[in-house]
Amino acid sequence: MRPSRFDHWPCQIARSADLLGDPWVPMILRECTYGVSRFDEFQQRLSIGRNILSTRLARMVEQGLLEKEPYQDHPPRHRYRLTAKGHGATLILAAMVRFGDDFLFEQGRSPIVLRDRETGRRLRPIVVDEATGEPLDPANVVPAAGPGFPGGARLAREWFQPTQADERSSS
Amino acid sequence: MRPSRFDHWPCQIARSADLLGDPWVPMILRECTYGVSRFDEFQQRLSIGRNILSTRLARMVEQGLLEKEPYQDHPPRHRYRLTAKGHGATLILAAMVRFGDDFLFEQGRSPIVLRDRETGRRLRPIVVDEATGEPLDPANVVPAAGPGFPGGARLAREWFQPTQADERSSS
DNA sequence: CTAGTGAGTTCCAAGTTGGAACTCAATGGT
DNA sequence: ACCATTGAGTTCCAACTTGGAACTCACTAG
Numbered sequence: 001m002r003p004s005r006f007d008h009w010p011c012q013i014a015r016s017a018d019l020l021g022d023p024w025v026p027m028i029l030r031e032c033t034y035g036v037s038r039f040d041e042f043q044q045r046l047s048i049g050r051n052i053l054s055t056r057l058a059r060m061v062e063q064g065l066l067e068k069e070p071y072q073d074h075p076p077r078h079r080y081r082l083t084a085k086g087h088g089a090t091l092i093l094a095a096m097v098r099f100g101d102d103f104l105f106e107q108g109r110s111p112i113v114l115r116d117r118e119t120g121r122r123l124r125p126i127v128v129d130e131a132t133g134e135p136l137d138p139a140n141v142v143p144a145a146g147p148g149f150p151g152g153a154r155l156a157r158e159w160f161q162p163t164q165a166d167e168r169s170s171s
Numbered sequence: 172m173r174p175s176r177f178d179h180w181p182c183q184i185a186r187s188a189d190l191l192g193d194p195w196v197p198m199i200l201r202e203c204t205y206g207v208s209r210f211d212e213f214q215q216r217l218s219i220g221r222n223i224l225s226t227r228l229a230r231m232v233e234q235g236l237l238e239k240e241p242y243q244d245h246p247p248r249h250r251y252r253l254t255a256k257g258h259g260a261t262l263i264l265a266a267m268v269r270f271g272d273d274f275l276f277e278q279g280r281s282p283i284v285l286r287d288r289e290t291g292r293r294l295r296p297i298v299v300d301e302a303t304g305e306p307l308d309p310a311n312v313v314p315a316a317g318p319g320f321p322g323g324a325r326l327a328r329e330w331f332q333p334t335q336a337d338e339r340s341s342s
Numbered sequence: 343c344t345a346g347t348g349a350g351t352t353c354c355a356a357g358t359t360g361g362a363a364c365t366c367a368a369t370g371g372t
Numbered sequence: 373a374c375c376a377t378t379g380a381g382t383t384c385c386a387a388c389t390t391g392g393a394a395c396t397c398a399c400t401a402g
Contacts, residue, residue, distance in 0.1 A: 002357055003390060004219075006194050010282035012271020013201050013264050014194070020267075023177050023185070023192030030184050033313055034331055039380050048175075049360040054381060075368045077379065085274045087309035091298045093184050094307055095266035096191075097314075100183020103256045109319035111181035117311045123300045125307060127262045130295040133304055136265055138258035140288045142204055143268075148280035160205055173388055174359060210349050220391040225350060246399045248348065 010150050013143075016092065019063055024048060024056050026093055029065070029082070033090055037079035065089055094125035181321050184314075187263065190234055195219060195227050197264055200236070200253070204261055208250035236260055265296035 006018035020026055027046055036042055043053050057080055060066045065086040070078040082090070094114060101110050101124075114123045127136050145156035177189035191197055198217055207213055214224050228251055231237045236257040241249045253261070265285060272281050272295075285294040298307050316327035 004194070006198070011201070012268045012275060012281055012283055013197050015275045016267035016270050017191075017194040017197040020188075021192060021194030021197070023175070023188040026184050026188040026192070027177070030182070030314065040378075043380095049362090050381065051383080052358095052360060075379070088270055088274050090309045090312065091307060092263065092266045092270055094298050094309075094312065095263045096187035097183045099187050099259055099263055103259050104183060104186045105319055110183055110317040111319045111321065112183055112314045113317035114307075114312050115315045117313045123307060123312060124302060125298050126301040127265050127296050128299050128304075130297040133299075136262060136285075136294060136296060138261045138265075141261070141265065141285050141294060142288045143201065143283045144286045146281045146284035148276055148282045150282065211347080214349095220393090221350065222352080223389095223391060246348070 010148065016089075019065065020089065020092060022056070024052065025060065025065075026096065028053075028056060028060065029086060029090055029093060032066070032080070032082045032086065033093075037081055038077075039080075042080075060086075091125075095127055098125045098127070181319065187260075190236065190260065191263060193227070195223065196231065196236075197267065199224075199227060199231065200257060200261055200264060203237070203251070203253045203257065204264075208252055209248075210251075213251075231257075262296075266298055269296045269298070 006014040006021070009015060009018075024046070027048075028042060031042055031045055036045060039050075039053065039057070042048065042057075043050055046053075048056075057066065057068075061068050061080070064083055066080045067083050068078050068080055070076065097110075097112060097114060100112075105111070114125060115121065116123055128134055129136060142160075144160055145153070149156050177185040177192070180186060180189075195217070198219075199213060202213055202216060207216060210221075210224065210228070213219065213228075214221055217224075219227075228237065228239075232239050232251070235254055237251045238254050239249050239251055241247065268281075268283060268285060271283075276282070285296060286292065287294055299305055300307060313331075315331055316324070320327050
Protein backbone atom coordinates (compact mmCIF):
# COMPACT_ATOMS: atom_id res chain seq x y z
CA MET A 1 0.00 0.00 0.00
CA ARG A 2 0.99 3.58 -0.11
CA PRO A 3 3.16 4.73 2.80
CA SER A 4 1.10 6.22 5.60
CA ARG A 5 0.73 9.97 5.73
CA PHE A 6 1.05 11.89 8.97
CA ASP A 7 0.06 15.32 7.83
CA HIS A 8 -3.26 15.27 9.63
CA TRP A 9 -2.18 13.86 12.94
CA PRO A 10 -2.65 16.32 15.75
CA CYS A 11 1.01 16.47 16.65
CA GLN A 12 3.84 18.74 15.66
CA ILE A 13 6.26 15.82 15.52
CA ALA A 14 4.03 13.77 13.25
CA ARG A 15 3.48 16.62 10.85
CA SER A 16 7.12 17.59 10.81
CA ALA A 17 8.03 13.97 10.22
CA ASP A 18 5.62 13.97 7.34
CA LEU A 19 7.56 16.82 5.78
CA LEU A 20 11.06 15.59 6.55
CA GLY A 21 10.37 11.90 6.68
CA ASP A 22 12.18 11.17 3.50
CA PRO A 23 15.94 11.52 3.60
CA TRP A 24 16.01 13.40 0.31
CA VAL A 25 14.09 16.30 1.79
CA PRO A 26 16.71 17.24 4.39
CA MET A 27 19.34 16.78 1.70
CA ILE A 28 17.57 19.18 -0.63
CA LEU A 29 17.13 21.69 2.17
CA ARG A 30 20.81 21.41 2.95
CA GLU A 31 21.71 22.13 -0.65
CA CYS A 32 19.42 25.14 -0.58
CA THR A 33 21.33 26.62 2.33
CA TYR A 34 24.49 26.43 0.20
CA GLY A 35 22.71 28.43 -2.44
CA VAL A 36 21.91 25.59 -4.80
CA SER A 37 18.71 26.34 -6.65
CA ARG A 38 18.61 24.72 -10.09
CA PHE A 39 17.23 21.31 -10.97
CA ASP A 40 20.35 19.89 -12.53
CA GLU A 41 22.53 21.22 -9.79
CA PHE A 42 20.51 19.38 -7.17
CA GLN A 43 20.51 16.33 -9.34
CA GLN A 44 24.26 16.22 -9.81
CA ARG A 45 25.29 17.18 -6.29
CA LEU A 46 23.01 14.64 -4.67
CA SER A 47 23.12 11.93 -7.35
CA ILE A 48 19.39 11.71 -7.04
CA GLY A 49 17.29 10.29 -9.84
CA ARG A 50 15.67 13.00 -11.94
CA ASN A 51 12.22 11.55 -11.47
CA ILE A 52 12.63 11.39 -7.71
CA LEU A 53 14.00 14.91 -7.58
CA SER A 54 11.12 16.10 -9.70
CA THR A 55 8.46 14.69 -7.38
CA ARG A 56 10.29 15.84 -4.26
CA LEU A 57 10.67 19.41 -5.44
CA ALA A 58 7.03 19.53 -6.47
CA ARG A 59 5.92 18.21 -3.10
CA MET A 60 8.14 20.62 -1.23
CA VAL A 61 6.76 23.52 -3.20
CA GLU A 62 3.23 22.33 -2.49
CA GLN A 63 4.05 22.05 1.19
CA GLY A 64 5.46 25.54 1.24
CA LEU A 65 9.07 24.67 2.02
CA LEU A 66 10.33 25.93 -1.33
CA GLU A 67 9.11 28.35 -3.89
CA LYS A 68 9.61 28.02 -7.61
CA GLU A 69 10.55 31.31 -9.08
CA PRO A 70 11.13 32.01 -12.76
CA TYR A 71 14.33 33.94 -13.38
CA GLN A 72 14.23 34.08 -17.14
CA ASP A 73 11.59 33.64 -19.78
CA HIS A 74 12.69 32.71 -23.15
CA PRO A 75 14.00 29.42 -22.43
CA PRO A 76 11.70 29.28 -19.43
CA ARG A 77 13.97 28.73 -16.44
CA HIS A 78 13.37 28.86 -12.75
CA ARG A 79 15.04 28.38 -9.45
CA TYR A 80 13.89 26.85 -6.22
CA ARG A 81 14.39 28.88 -3.08
CA LEU A 82 13.69 28.43 0.58
CA THR A 83 10.56 30.08 1.89
CA ALA A 84 10.34 31.33 5.46
CA LYS A 85 8.92 27.94 6.35
CA GLY A 86 11.78 26.24 4.57
CA HIS A 87 14.26 28.36 6.49
CA GLY A 88 12.43 27.42 9.67
CA ALA A 89 12.89 23.77 8.81
CA THR A 90 16.63 24.27 8.56
CA LEU A 91 16.65 24.69 12.32
CA ILE A 92 15.69 21.04 12.47
CA LEU A 93 18.72 20.41 10.29
CA ALA A 94 20.79 22.37 12.79
CA ALA A 95 19.55 20.03 15.51
CA MET A 96 20.58 17.12 13.29
CA VAL A 97 24.03 18.59 12.92
CA ARG A 98 24.32 18.77 16.68
CA PHE A 99 23.05 15.22 17.09
CA GLY A 100 25.63 14.10 14.56
CA ASP A 101 28.39 15.93 16.41
CA ASP A 102 27.37 14.27 19.65
CA PHE A 103 26.55 10.73 18.52
CA LEU A 104 27.50 10.02 14.94
CA PHE A 105 31.08 11.22 14.59
CA GLU A 106 34.11 11.20 16.81
CA GLN A 107 34.79 14.37 18.76
CA GLY A 108 36.30 16.89 16.39
CA ARG A 109 35.81 14.78 13.27
CA SER A 110 32.54 16.18 12.04
CA PRO A 111 32.54 16.72 8.29
CA ILE A 112 30.45 19.86 8.57
CA VAL A 113 30.33 22.87 10.82
CA LEU A 114 27.84 25.68 10.79
CA ARG A 115 29.04 29.22 10.34
CA ASP A 116 27.59 32.68 10.46
CA ARG A 117 27.21 33.69 6.84
CA GLU A 118 28.43 37.20 7.49
CA THR A 119 31.13 36.94 10.10
CA GLY A 120 32.19 33.35 9.40
CA ARG A 121 32.12 32.64 13.12
CA ARG A 122 31.48 29.05 13.99
CA LEU A 123 28.04 28.35 15.40
CA ARG A 124 27.32 25.38 17.62
CA PRO A 125 23.61 24.70 17.68
CA ILE A 126 22.08 23.62 20.94
CA VAL A 127 18.45 23.21 21.91
CA VAL A 128 17.55 25.17 25.03
CA ASP A 129 14.43 26.28 26.85
CA GLU A 130 13.53 29.70 25.59
CA ALA A 131 12.55 31.06 29.01
CA THR A 132 15.61 30.04 30.99
CA GLY A 133 18.21 29.46 28.30
CA GLU A 134 18.98 26.13 29.96
CA PRO A 135 19.85 23.26 27.61
CA LEU A 136 17.02 20.76 27.39
CA ASP A 137 17.84 17.55 29.20
CA PRO A 138 16.24 14.95 26.93
CA ALA A 139 15.55 12.51 29.74
CA ASN A 140 13.60 15.16 31.54
CA VAL A 141 11.41 16.45 28.74
CA VAL A 142 7.97 14.94 28.16
CA PRO A 143 5.29 15.81 25.65
CA ALA A 144 1.94 16.69 27.18
CA ALA A 145 -1.42 17.86 25.89
CA GLY A 146 -1.32 21.40 24.57
CA PRO A 147 -4.08 23.91 23.89
CA GLY A 148 -4.86 22.33 20.54
CA PHE A 149 -5.03 18.78 21.77
CA PRO A 150 -8.25 17.25 20.49
CA GLY A 151 -10.73 15.45 22.68
CA GLY A 152 -10.55 17.10 26.07
CA ALA A 153 -8.77 16.45 29.31
CA ARG A 154 -9.84 12.88 30.00
CA LEU A 155 -8.61 11.69 26.63
CA ALA A 156 -5.43 13.63 27.13
CA ARG A 157 -4.79 11.96 30.45
CA GLU A 158 -5.31 8.53 28.93
CA TRP A 159 -3.13 9.29 26.00
CA PHE A 160 -0.17 10.60 27.89
CA GLN A 161 -0.25 8.05 30.67
CA PRO A 162 0.37 4.73 29.01
CA THR A 163 -0.81 1.64 30.85
CA GLN A 164 2.58 1.13 32.43
CA ALA A 165 2.88 3.77 35.11
CA ASP A 166 5.61 1.54 36.43
CA GLU A 167 8.32 4.12 36.42
CA ARG A 168 6.99 7.35 37.87
CA SER A 169 3.49 7.37 39.29
CA SER A 170 3.51 10.44 41.51
CA SER A 171 1.48 13.60 40.90
CA MET B 172 15.32 -0.30 -6.48
CA ARG B 173 15.85 -0.11 -2.80
CA PRO B 174 15.72 3.36 -1.26
CA SER B 175 19.13 5.00 -1.10
CA ARG B 176 21.00 4.86 2.16
CA PHE B 177 22.75 7.88 3.59
CA ASP B 178 24.53 6.36 6.50
CA HIS B 179 27.96 6.64 4.93
CA TRP B 180 27.72 10.15 3.61
CA PRO B 181 30.22 12.46 5.28
CA CYS B 182 27.58 14.75 6.72
CA GLN B 183 25.77 14.91 10.01
CA ILE B 184 22.54 15.85 8.28
CA ALA B 185 22.67 12.96 5.85
CA ARG B 186 23.38 10.44 8.57
CA SER B 187 20.73 11.85 10.86
CA ALA B 188 18.28 11.79 7.99
CA ASP B 189 19.18 8.19 7.46
CA LEU B 190 18.14 7.44 11.03
CA LEU B 191 15.02 9.60 11.13
CA GLY B 192 14.16 9.56 7.47
CA ASP B 193 11.11 7.41 7.93
CA PRO B 194 8.18 9.02 9.68
CA TRP B 195 7.63 5.97 11.89
CA VAL B 196 10.96 6.46 13.58
CA PRO B 197 10.17 9.87 15.08
CA MET B 198 6.76 8.49 16.04
CA ILE B 199 8.31 5.57 17.87
CA LEU B 200 10.77 7.85 19.62
CA ARG B 201 7.89 10.09 20.67
CA GLU B 202 6.05 7.15 22.17
CA CYS B 203 9.19 6.18 24.03
CA THR B 204 9.34 9.55 25.72
CA TYR B 205 5.81 8.92 27.04
CA GLY B 206 7.08 5.70 28.58
CA VAL B 207 5.68 3.32 25.98
CA SER B 208 7.94 0.31 25.70
CA ARG B 209 6.02 -2.80 24.65
CA PHE B 210 5.46 -4.08 21.14
CA ASP B 211 1.69 -4.19 21.24
CA GLU B 212 1.48 -0.84 22.90
CA PHE B 213 3.44 0.79 20.09
CA GLN B 214 1.35 -1.11 17.61
CA GLN B 215 -1.99 0.02 18.98
CA ARG B 216 -1.11 3.60 19.76
CA LEU B 217 0.41 4.22 16.36
CA SER B 218 -1.80 1.90 14.30
CA ILE B 219 1.32 0.69 12.64
CA GLY B 220 1.41 -2.68 10.93
CA ARG B 221 3.03 -5.34 13.11
CA ASN B 222 5.48 -6.28 10.38
CA ILE B 223 6.55 -2.67 9.87
CA LEU B 224 6.89 -2.11 13.59
CA SER B 225 8.94 -5.24 13.87
CA THR B 226 11.46 -4.15 11.26
CA ARG B 227 11.61 -0.58 12.56
CA LEU B 228 12.28 -1.62 16.13
CA ALA B 229 14.95 -4.05 15.00
CA ARG B 230 16.63 -1.38 12.91
CA MET B 231 16.48 1.16 15.69
CA VAL B 232 18.05 -1.31 18.09
CA GLU B 233 20.77 -2.06 15.55
CA GLN B 234 21.38 1.65 15.11
CA GLY B 235 21.65 2.16 18.82
CA LEU B 236 18.61 4.37 19.30
CA LEU B 237 16.78 1.77 21.39
CA GLU B 238 17.79 -1.15 23.50
CA LYS B 239 15.82 -4.32 23.89
CA GLU B 240 15.80 -5.40 27.48
CA PRO B 241 14.16 -8.55 28.84
CA TYR B 242 12.05 -7.90 31.91
CA GLN B 243 10.71 -11.38 32.52
CA ASP B 244 11.74 -14.85 31.48
CA HIS B 245 9.15 -17.45 31.48
CA PRO B 246 7.01 -16.17 28.85
CA PRO B 247 10.01 -14.30 27.48
CA ARG B 248 9.06 -10.65 27.43
CA HIS B 249 11.04 -7.51 26.79
CA ARG B 250 10.71 -3.80 26.55
CA TYR B 251 12.32 -1.28 24.25
CA ARG B 252 13.92 1.72 25.88
CA LEU B 253 15.73 4.80 24.68
CA THR B 254 19.50 4.68 24.81
CA ALA B 255 21.57 7.81 25.39
CA LYS B 256 21.71 8.16 21.62
CA GLY B 257 17.95 7.76 21.42
CA HIS B 258 17.51 10.44 24.02
CA GLY B 259 19.86 12.63 22.03
CA ALA B 260 17.68 12.14 18.98
CA THR B 261 14.68 13.42 20.90
CA LEU B 262 16.27 16.86 20.78
CA ILE B 263 15.65 16.73 17.06
CA LEU B 264 12.03 15.99 17.92
CA ALA B 265 12.06 19.03 20.18
CA ALA B 266 13.19 21.10 17.20
CA MET B 267 10.30 19.59 15.23
CA VAL B 268 7.89 20.60 17.96
CA ARG B 269 9.17 24.12 17.71
CA PHE B 270 8.94 24.12 13.93
CA GLY B 271 5.36 22.88 14.24
CA ASP B 272 4.53 25.63 16.72
CA ASP B 273 5.96 28.23 14.37
CA PHE B 274 4.76 26.98 10.98
CA LEU B 275 2.31 24.12 11.17
CA PHE B 276 -0.31 25.22 13.69
CA GLU B 277 -1.98 28.49 14.53
CA GLN B 278 -0.52 30.42 17.42
CA GLY B 279 -1.69 28.78 20.64
CA ARG B 280 -3.30 25.81 18.93
CA SER B 281 -0.47 23.31 19.12
CA PRO B 282 -1.69 19.87 20.13
CA ILE B 283 1.40 19.17 22.16
CA VAL B 284 3.60 21.08 24.55
CA LEU B 285 6.80 19.95 26.17
CA ARG B 286 7.05 19.93 29.94
CA ASP B 287 9.70 19.33 32.54
CA ARG B 288 9.03 15.84 33.80
CA GLU B 289 9.68 16.81 37.39
CA THR B 290 8.33 20.31 37.81
CA GLY B 291 5.73 20.20 35.04
CA ARG B 292 6.95 23.60 33.87
CA ARG B 293 6.35 24.25 30.21
CA LEU B 294 9.46 24.17 28.05
CA ARG B 295 9.70 26.00 24.76
CA PRO B 296 12.53 24.57 22.72
CA ILE B 297 14.62 26.96 20.71
CA VAL B 298 17.85 26.39 18.80
CA VAL B 299 20.58 28.82 19.83
CA ASP B 300 24.30 29.17 19.40
CA GLU B 301 25.97 27.56 22.36
CA ALA B 302 28.64 30.22 22.74
CA THR B 303 26.45 33.32 22.74
CA GLY B 304 23.01 31.94 23.55
CA GLU B 305 21.68 33.88 20.57
CA PRO B 306 18.89 32.18 18.60
CA LEU B 307 20.14 30.90 15.27
CA ASP B 308 18.85 32.98 12.41
CA PRO B 309 18.26 30.35 9.73
CA ALA B 310 18.89 32.72 6.86
CA ASN B 311 22.28 33.50 8.28
CA VAL B 312 23.57 30.00 8.99
CA VAL B 313 25.57 28.13 6.40
CA PRO B 314 27.20 24.74 6.51
CA ALA B 315 30.91 24.77 5.83
CA ALA B 316 33.69 22.18 5.78
CA GLY B 317 34.54 20.88 9.24
CA PRO B 318 37.59 19.05 10.57
CA GLY B 319 36.32 15.73 9.27
CA PHE B 320 35.49 16.91 5.78
CA PRO B 321 37.07 14.48 3.33
CA GLY B 322 39.20 15.56 0.44
CA GLY B 323 41.01 18.66 1.55
CA ALA B 324 40.50 22.37 1.18
CA ARG B 325 40.20 22.69 -2.59
CA LEU B 326 37.41 20.13 -2.72
CA ALA B 327 35.75 21.83 0.21
CA ARG B 328 35.82 25.17 -1.54
CA GLU B 329 34.29 23.67 -4.65
CA TRP B 330 31.67 21.84 -2.70
CA PHE B 331 30.45 24.74 -0.63
CA GLN B 332 30.54 27.33 -3.37
CA PRO B 333 28.04 26.20 -5.94
CA THR B 334 28.48 27.55 -9.45
CA GLN B 335 26.05 30.36 -8.81
CA ALA B 336 27.86 32.85 -6.62
CA ASP B 337 25.19 35.25 -7.77
CA GLU B 338 23.96 36.28 -4.38
CA ARG B 339 26.88 36.99 -2.07
CA SER B 340 30.34 36.89 -3.53
CA SER B 341 32.31 38.89 -0.97
CA SER B 342 34.99 37.49 1.36
C1' DC C 343 -10.35 -26.87 27.84
C1' DT C 344 -11.00 -22.39 26.12
C1' DA C 345 -9.87 -17.54 25.82
C1' DG C 346 -6.52 -14.08 26.11
C1' DT C 347 -2.01 -11.61 25.95
C1' DG C 348 2.60 -10.51 24.27
C1' DA C 349 5.50 -10.72 20.56
C1' DG C 350 6.25 -11.63 16.47
C1' DT C 351 6.26 -13.93 11.28
C1' DT C 352 4.15 -14.92 6.77
C1' DC C 353 1.56 -13.63 2.78
C1' DC C 354 0.41 -10.73 -0.93
C1' DA C 355 -1.51 -6.96 -3.75
C1' DA C 356 -0.66 -2.33 -4.50
C1' DG C 357 2.57 1.42 -4.49
C1' DT C 358 7.35 3.51 -4.50
C1' DT C 359 12.15 3.86 -5.95
C1' DG C 360 15.84 4.79 -8.94
C1' DG C 361 18.67 4.09 -13.19
C1' DA C 362 18.43 4.89 -18.05
C1' DA C 363 16.63 6.60 -21.93
C1' DC C 364 13.75 9.97 -24.02
C1' DT C 365 11.60 14.77 -24.83
C1' DC C 366 11.49 19.67 -25.68
C1' DA C 367 13.00 24.36 -26.20
C1' DA C 368 16.49 27.49 -26.80
C1' DT C 369 21.35 28.91 -27.28
C1' DG C 370 26.32 28.46 -28.87
C1' DG C 371 29.53 27.35 -32.00
C1' DT C 372 31.47 26.26 -36.93
C1' DA D 373 22.14 25.24 -41.79
C1' DC D 374 23.75 21.74 -38.61
C1' DC D 375 25.25 19.66 -34.45
C1' DA D 376 26.20 19.70 -29.49
C1' DT D 377 24.97 21.44 -25.08
C1' DT D 378 22.21 23.05 -21.19
C1' DG D 379 18.14 23.25 -18.33
C1' DA D 380 14.26 20.99 -16.92
C1' DG D 381 11.72 17.57 -16.94
C1' DT D 382 8.83 12.87 -18.34
C1' DT D 383 8.44 7.93 -19.33
C1' DC D 384 9.58 3.21 -18.58
C1' DC D 385 10.27 -0.77 -15.86
C1' DA D 386 12.25 -4.24 -12.75
C1' DA D 387 13.25 -4.57 -7.99
C1' DC D 388 11.93 -3.50 -3.59
C1' DT D 389 8.89 -1.69 0.31
C1' DT D 390 4.57 -1.05 2.55
C1' DG D 391 0.72 -2.33 5.29
C1' DG D 392 -3.56 -5.02 6.28
C1' DA D 393 -4.90 -9.56 7.62
C1' DA D 394 -4.17 -13.93 9.02
C1' DC D 395 -1.20 -17.11 11.31
C1' DT D 396 2.18 -18.86 14.99
C1' DC D 397 3.98 -19.80 19.46
C1' DA D 398 4.44 -19.74 24.43
C1' DC D 399 2.42 -19.08 28.39
C1' DT D 400 -1.37 -17.62 31.96
C1' DA D 401 -6.10 -17.07 33.78
C1' DG D 402 -10.77 -18.77 34.40
